[in-house]
Amino acid sequence: MTGASAGGTAGGGGGGISDVYVSNVVVVLSAACLFICYCDRVNISVAIIGMAEDLGWDKTTQGRILGAFYSGYVASQIITSILSMWYGARRVLAFAVMGWCTMSLLTPWAAATSVNVLVCCRMMLGFFEGTAFPAVYAVLGDSAPSQRSRNIGMVHSGVFVGTIFAFVASGMLVEQWGWRAPFIAFGLQDLLWLAAWTLFARPFAAPRGQQSARSVHAKTSEDLSASASAIASSLLEHQQQQPFQQQQSHQSNTTAAPPVSIALIKRLILMPECTPIYVAHFCHAWAHFTLLAWLPSYLHDRAGSSNGGAAGSHSHAALVLPYLGMAAVNAWGSRKADSLIEQGVERTKVRRMFGAAGFGGAGVLMLIFVMLPGGNLQYLTFCLALSTVGLTPSSHEANKLEVVSPAYTGLLQGLSNTLAAFSGMLGVPVAAWLFEQTQAWKANFMLIAAIYLFAAAFYGTRATARIVF
Numbered sequence: 001m002t003g004a005s006a007g008g009t010a011g012g013g014g015g016g017i018s019d020v021y022v023s024n025v026v027v028v029l030s031a032a033c034l035f036i037c038y039c040d041r042v043n044i045s046v047a048i049i050g051m052a053e054d055l056g057w058d059k060t061t062q063g064r065i066l067g068a069f070y071s072g073y074v075a076s077q078i079i080t081s082i083l084s085m086w087y088g089a090r091r092v093l094a095f096a097v098m099g100w101c102t103m104s105l106l107t108p109w110a111a112a113t114s115v116n117v118l119v120c121c122r123m124m125l126g127f128f129e130g131t132a133f134p135a136v137y138a139v140l141g142d143s144a145p146s147q148r149s150r151n152i153g154m155v156h157s158g159v160f161v162g163t164i165f166a167f168v169a170s171g172m173l174v175e176q177w178g179w180r181a182p183f184i185a186f187g188l189q190d191l192l193w194l195a196a197w198t199l200f201a202r203p204f205a206a207p208r209g210q211q212s213a214r215s216v217h218a219k220t221s222e223d224l225s226a227s228a229s230a231i232a233s234s235l236l237e238h239q240q241q242q243p244f245q246q247q248q249s250h251q252s253n254t255t256a257a258p259p260v261s262i263a264l265i266k267r268l269i270l271m272p273e274c275t276p277i278y279v280a281h282f283c284h285a286w287a288h289f290t291l292l293a294w295l296p297s298y299l300h301d302r303a304g305s306s307n308g309g310a311a312g313s314h315s316h317a318a319l320v321l322p323y324l325g326m327a328a329v330n331a332w333g334s335r336k337a338d339s340l341i342e343q344g345v346e347r348t349k350v351r352r353m354f355g356a357a358g359f360g361g362a363g364v365l366m367l368i369f370v371m372l373p374g375g376n377l378q379y380l381t382f383c384l385a386l387s388t389v390g391l392t393p394s395s396h397e398a399n400k401l402e403v404v405s406p407a408y409t410g411l412l413q414g415l416s417n418t419l420a421a422f423s424g425m426l427g428v429p430v431a432a433w434l435f436e437q438t439q440a441w442k443a444n445f446m447l448i449a450a451i452y453l454f455a456a457a458f459y460g461t462r463a464t465a466r467i468v469f
Helices: 002-011 016-055 059-087 089-113 115-129 132-140 145-177 181-200 213-217 221-239 244-253 262-270 275-305 315-342 347-371 375-394 406-438 442-462
Strands: none
Touching: 016 059, 016 089, 016 115, 016 132, 016 145, 016 181, 016 275, 059 089, 059 115, 059 132, 059 275, 059 406, 089 115, 089 132, 089 181, 132 145, 132 406, 145 181, 145 275, 145 315, 145 375, 262 406, 275 315, 275 347, 275 375, 275 406, 275 442, 315 347, 315 375, 347 375, 347 442, 406 442
């Protein structure tokens, strides 16, 4: 895999300058995609405070609305992974962005109509946004091994910056023009990205392989049939315990996007080497989705009970600080991880170290945050806890580019994201239920701390960076 990937990077496009330019464009546009993705996902977390006041929603109803996104998100991951492999990430992703742009623009109307209509709208938004990560990871799968942590870090910066921008801009838009404004503004923003993607992504967005985009787009149905026979033979070899390197070599030489079967998906799900990735991703997502949905409401409630706290006096700053810290740690951590690997530190050791430090540090700091009485020091501890999570993309996220060959990276991400999305379906309404039962947020933060610590122990002792498929 290393040689094939390096070859594609170094010599696949008619010159080093051209290859570097194309690589940078891919990464920047991919980061921008996740930026707009999170803008459209997060804006309702701020807007729902005004929506609930105007429309009379309790916390349980809000939890149902916020959790609906993940029902659609779960449903699309594997489907869009397969479509990206067959038809190319550019086409599939452009269609998806147009879909979630439409859902964003329709949200004010849906909310005014009924809760059920809004829930359906949010489910469709989640369905279309489920395309983003599998398609982006499919593109990054062919990147040079020495740049994978950096590329993952850069792309995930779109998540952090998008979250920060959405929190701040949504708050300002709501204050100026009401809760409908963020959905309209971010829907129009999606159209700008779509124009840039259409203009500049054409040279490099194609079905997976080492050949040029033009040659891949010219594949015929006969090519697909031949590839199907080849992959069936390859799966049979696996059942006969042939070396994994033979499978990898075959995948690198195939000229068409590999077809997907139930046997292939089952194998990827059940591979022990992938289990630490799935567990870490699920645990990370539980905390991440819960906080994305409820952090603005927590700070709103905190402001109501304490006018002297940092969050009460500066709500925008309080929302931004944890994610600014996370973005900064992510930027440093991704470069540090690649630097350690370049210095000869074993790749598996680096992944385990960053997973244990990121999840473990966040878990310990979250427990301290819960035990502190309140005030600025308490919220600073919370910010430090989330900042520490910025180390984790250099663990389980970068790990996805290593345990399988590039042809299956997008599918692995789709499977992992599907499993992780269940945490949003469960975690967001569970958070509402815990709040209704206790009339406080403490139980939710204790649960998040426990989940972080479990992820640190599991991933930190079981992860591997050895390619197995």
